[in-house]
Amino acid sequence: MEAQTFSPMADSSSELSQAVLDSLNVEQARHDNRANLDALGGVEALIKKIGVNPVTGLTPEQVVSQRERYGNNCFPESPMDTYLELLLAALSDTTLLILTAAAAVSLIIGVITEPEGGWIEGVAIFIAVFLVSNISAGNDYSKQLQFKSLEASSAADDRTSVLRNGTIDRINPVDLVVGDILVLQAGDGIPADSIIISKESTKSNESSLTGEPDDQKKSADKDCFLLSSCLLTEGEEVRAVVIGIGLHSQWGKIKANLVCEVVNTPLQDKLEEMTKLIGYIGMGVAAATFIALVVSIWARHHGANIATNIVEAFIVCVTIVVVAIPEG
Numbered sequence: 001m002e003a004q005t006f007s008p009m010a011d012s013s014s015e016l017s018q019a020v021l022d023s024l025n026v027e028q029a030r031h032d033n034r035a036n037l038d039a040l041g042g043v044e045a046l047i048k049k050i051g052v053n054p055v056t057g058l059t060p061e062q063v064v065s066q067r068e069r070y071g072n073n074c075f076p077e078s079p080m081d082t083y084l085e086l087l088l089a090a091l092s093d094t095t096l097l098i099l100t101a102a103a104a105v106s107l108i109i110g111v112i113t114e115p116e117g118g119w120i121e122g123v124a125i126f127i128a129v130f131l132v133s134n135i136s137a138g139n140d141y142s143k144q145l146q147f148k149s150l151e152a153s154s155a156a157d158d159r160t161s162v163l164r165n166g167t168i169d170r171i172n173p174v175d176l177v178v179g180d181i182l183v184l185q186a187g188d189g190i191p192a193d194s195i196i197i198s199k200e201s202t203k204s205n206e207s208s209l210t211g212e213p214d215d216q217k218k219s220a221d222k223d224c225f226l227l228s229s230c231l232l233t234e235g236e237e238v239r240a241v242v243i244g245i246g247l248h249s250q251w252g253k254i255k256a257n258l259v260c261e262v263v264n265t266p267l268q269d270k271l272e273e274m275t276k277l278i279g280y281i282g283m284g285v286a287a288a289t290f291i292a293l294v295v296s297i298w299a300r301h302h303g304a305n306i307a308t309n310i311v312e313a314f315i316v317c318v319t320i321v322v323v324a325i326p327e328g
Contacts (some may be wrong), residue, residue, distance in 0.1 A: 025244045039146040050179040057181040059165035066177035073176040073245035076256045086137040102318040109311045160191045181240045193244030196224040202235030282324025286317040
């Protein structure tokens with residue numbers, strides 16, 4: 001592409017609003033985006049409106065100006081579960097709920113029958129439930145922090161080639177601004193939504209964004225849109241001008257709307273059904289055992305120490321249920 005003379009950024013880019021850029025970058029509307037680009041005057045007109053020289057790229061002053069106008073290439077972070085949310089999730093476990101109920105019954109009956117030491121067993125179960133739930137929540141919270149740290153470390157190491165002030169620099173994708181000229185090679189990840197300005201055709205794999213498994217042919221005169229988070233699979237020194245960054249990129253829009261609820265896999269659904277079935281069987285056996293033990297109070301002990309024996313029978317039944325229900 002031949003060098004051209006461009007008017008200053010303050011005079012040209014003022015015509016190009018964020019809404020205009022968004023109209024060129026609508027999800028799943030490739031033909032409409034191309035029509036909007038042609039209505040704007042094509043790739044060359046877009047470059048002039050942005051105010052970037054395609055031969056030398058943005059100047060340092062222009063980078064600052066573009067960053068103030070359009071922002072950085074930052075994506076929204078997935079929210080973390082708080083420690084309290086994780087603790088409540090741990091306490092909602094069926095086994096812990098059963099143990100909590102057993103502890104309450106044991107504590108009440110123990111205090112009534114043996115005021116001096118009857119509370120020990122119930123309190124011990126409560127302490128066990130407290131420790132198990134907090135340890136589980138602590139482990140999950142620690143895993144979240146480690147994963148977030150790993151994500152941040154990986155993002156900090158990312159680099160992409162960009163043409164600025166006449167030289168090709170390797171910068172972090174976060175520092176990209178609208179109007180930057182990307183210089184991409186086959187195998188490079190595309191760090192921001194952009195429009196090809198090179199004459200040579202190239203190919204991009206968009207399966208991570210659109211689900212389309214086949215490589216898509218890209219060229220400046222047809223489908224010229226490169227999408228963030230996708231992979232350039234063919235081409236050498238492919239140059240493209242950035243038009244969508246951060247929340248205004250197609251990947252940013254998807255990430256901002258992602259539902260954070262965890263969806264079970266089919267295997268996990270089957271395992272949950274099996275766990276419920278085993279739990280029901282365990283509770284049935286426990287109920288039958290409790291009835292048998294209560295009957296034996298009169299059959300063997302002639303109704304002596306009814307409260308103590310009922311508590312012991314209840315604890316035995318709880319033990320059966322806890323052992324029967326698979327962990328996790």
